[in-house]
Amino acid sequence: MDREKIKYTDEELVKRFQEGDERAYIELVKRYKDRLLNFVYRYLNSFEQSEDVVQDTLMKLYTSAHMYREIAKFSTWIFTIAANLAKSELRRLKRRRVISIHSMGFDDKEYEIPSEDYDPAKETTSNYGEKQIQQAIDTLPDQFKTVIILREVQQLSYEEISQILGISIGTVKSRINRGRLRLQKLLKELKEQ
Amino acid sequence: MDCYSFDRIISDYIDANLNVKLRQEANEHIEACPRCREKLADLKSILSKLSSMPTCKTRSDFESRLMDRINQTKEQKESRFIRMFQDYSRPISVVAAVMLLVATSIFVYTSVVIPNSPDSIPSAEIRSMEPNKSITPPATAIANVKPTLVNANNVGSLPDTNKVETQNYNNQIMMVNE
Numbered sequence: 001m002d003r004e005k006i007k008y009t010d011e012e013l014v015k016r017f018q019e020g021d022e023r024a025y026i027e028l029v030k031r032y033k034d035r036l037l038n039f040v041y042r043y044l045n046s047f048e049q050s051e052d053v054v055q056d057t058l059m060k061l062y063t064s065a066h067m068y069r070e071i072a073k074f075s076t077w078i079f080t081i082a083a084n085l086a087k088s089e090l091r092r093l094k095r096r097r098v099i100s101i102h103s104m105g106f107d108d109k110e111y112e113i114p115s116e117d118y119d120p121a122k123e124t125t126s127n128y129g130e131k132q133i134q135q136a137i138d139t140l141p142d143q144f145k146t147v148i149i150l151r152e153v154q155q156l157s158y159e160e161i162s163q164i165l166g167i168s169i170g171t172v173k174s175r176i177n178r179g180r181l182r183l184q185k186l187l188k189e190l191k192e193q
Numbered sequence: 194m195d196c197y198s199f200d201r202i203i204s205d206y207i208d209a210n211l212n213v214k215l216r217q218e219a220n221e222h223i224e225a226c227p228r229c230r231e232k233l234a235d236l237k238s239i240l241s242k243l244s245s246m247p248t249c250k251t252r253s254d255f256e257s258r259l260m261d262r263i264n265q266t267k268e269q270k271e272s273r274f275i276r277m278f279q280d281y282s283r284p285i286s287v288v289a290a291v292m293l294l295v296a297t298s299i300f301v302y303t304s305v306v307i308p309n310s311p312d313s314i315p316s317a318e319i320r321s322m323e324p325n326k327s328i329t330p331p332a333t334a335i336a337n338v339k340p341t342l343v344n345a346n347n348v349g350s351l352p353d354t355n356k357v358e359t360q361n362y363n364n365q366i367m368m369v370n371e
């Protein structure tokens with residue numbers, strides 16, 4: 001069986017599942033459960049809730065596989081479902097948590113204007129821990145957060161991100177650039193605290 | 194290139210998405226500007242950290258929990274169907290009884306009233322059923338009567354279509370009222 005699995009692409013597996021082969025579904029679950037979890041976990045920063053979102057995503061795959069058309073890559077399709085579910089879960093959590101990382105006021109300036117008091121010495125020793133980085137991700141506005149995780153953590157292409165989020169490649173590019181700079185600025189602020 | 198312009202393209206610079214000319218300008222700026230040089234180094238290190246963030250794994254019972262949920266949903270769907278059937282079974286039986294009644298009346302009407310000419314038997318006479326009154330049924334009406342009914346109700350005589358069908362009709366009414 002293991003040797004058999006290798007020869008199927010994701011798209012072939014969905015097709016087999018659409019035709020009623022439940023083993024193909026289980027194989028897709030095995031392929032995607034951890035990948036999806038890593039994406040959702042960085043987005044929600046809560047293991048339990050993230051696992052639930054991944055379960056919901058894979059349930060959706062089970063009940064709605066017939067909606068998949070081969071014009072899209074399967075990975076893009078499943079990430080779209082996960083991204084949408086994660087987004088609504090985050091909204092729900094935010095209503096509950098009401099945790100705010102203080103003094104992180106977001107002005108919606110397009111780009112940060114280089115300040116005169118920039119201190120390179122502070123940056124050269126940039127040694128950010130996972131916790132700090134996660135904290136900065138949590139604080140990113142949603143439109144940047146999703147692209148940053150998809151790009152930097154999932155290592156997806158601009159094209160794939162554009163398909164998942166339903167936005168143009170130009171917008172993806174601009175959000176990645178702005179998101180990265182935002183993240184950098186947030187980390188700097190966290191360090192200074 | 195100034196620092197502001199460099200900020201705008203820093204991401205494309207890292208992802209090597211710039212054309213030769215822009216890349217050249219960016220390189221020149223980085224060499225001349227410590228701020229942007231450090232900023233670039235810092236951002237690169239953040240991104241490499243991001244890409245190597247520890248990954249997490251679903252718990253070992255993830256798949257079994259998922260399959261349980263799927264099976265549960267399947268069962269719920271089935272039981273919902275059964276419940277729906279149960280909820281509607283009373284109204285369904287009433288409707289069925291009414292339809293049976295209507296169908297039987299139509300059958301009686303078409304096989305008894307229509308085949309006879311209007312002046313030969315008034316409809317009231319069907320119900321009064323005087324046993325001695327002889328009614329000669331037309332050929333078509335005889336043809337409509339099933340042989341079993343004929344044998345059971347009118348042994349050895351010409352079948353009295355009216356009697357047979359009316360009895361049948363009354364039986365149906367009794368059944369429904371029960």
Ligand SMILES: [Zn+2]
Nearest residue numbers: 196226228229
């Ligand atoms: Zn500069």
